């Protein structure tokens with residue numbers, strides 16, 4: 001039973017429709033999976049298969065039309081501080097500095113100003129951004145902005161990190177650096193991560209499990225366990241094997 005509090009994250013018979021042109025569009029149908037505490041799950045699938053919709057339902061931003069999401073035994077109805085989202089496009093406040101952006105959510109949780117400052121310093125340091133504390137978003141690179149976006153949610157100590165193509169707008173090298181940083185942070189904080197991506201290499205590099213989705217309607221086509229030690233090397237023959245398998249599943 002997914003409502004058992006020993007199930008960390010449980011998704012049961014989830015369905016979602018949107019009003020289409022005349023007939024409703026079924027975007028998600030019969031989605032079922034579980035995630036363990038500390039697991040990294042990627043969701044891959046063709047454009048329009050409902051990945052972002054699924055993530056928004058997990059976050060509590062959208063309600064499903066059927067089925068349920070359970071988090072540690074409770075049904076998810078609304079957004080909560082235990083589930084934080086990082087989007088692709090930088091969602092930073094353009095008028096706030098890097099430090100102020102990172103502090104923003106924490107200020108709504110605690111009032112102790114010096115503790116907030118200490119935490120912001122710690123996260124700036126973790127992200128390698130200490131010298132950029134007083135820079136505005138327009139004054140830093142895309143990769144740095146995504147580090148700020150990541151710090152801004154990690155500082156809230158969420159149990160689940162929901163990431164919607166967070167590195168898609170970055171160049172290939174910065175993207176790989178961000179994947180490495182994410183795994184370093186995951187090693188320290190052990191969040192559960194649900195990561196939406198189009199990039200098969202990215203999914204193999206970071207995930208314990210990859211959920212492959214089909215389109216029209218969005219359904220789970222297959223689930224692949226990535227049984228590779230970390231750190232993973234892209235040139236490794238076993239990495240290539242998982243890459244090819246996923247690539248083929250997506251193409252067929």
Ligand SMILES: Nc1ncnc2c1ncn2[C@@H]1O[C@H](COP(=O)(O)OP(=O)(O)OP(=O)(O)O)[C@@H](O)[C@H]1O
Nearest residue numbers: 018019027045046047048049050051052053054198
């Ligand atoms: N608020 C909405 N109202 C109506 N239709 C929507 C809404 N949000 C998404 N859709 C439709 O639902 C389908 C799935 O969209 P979604 O963004 O979840 O797909 P996706 O797999 O994340 O796509 P991409 O990889 O291109 O980001 C699309 O056909 C989209 O047009």
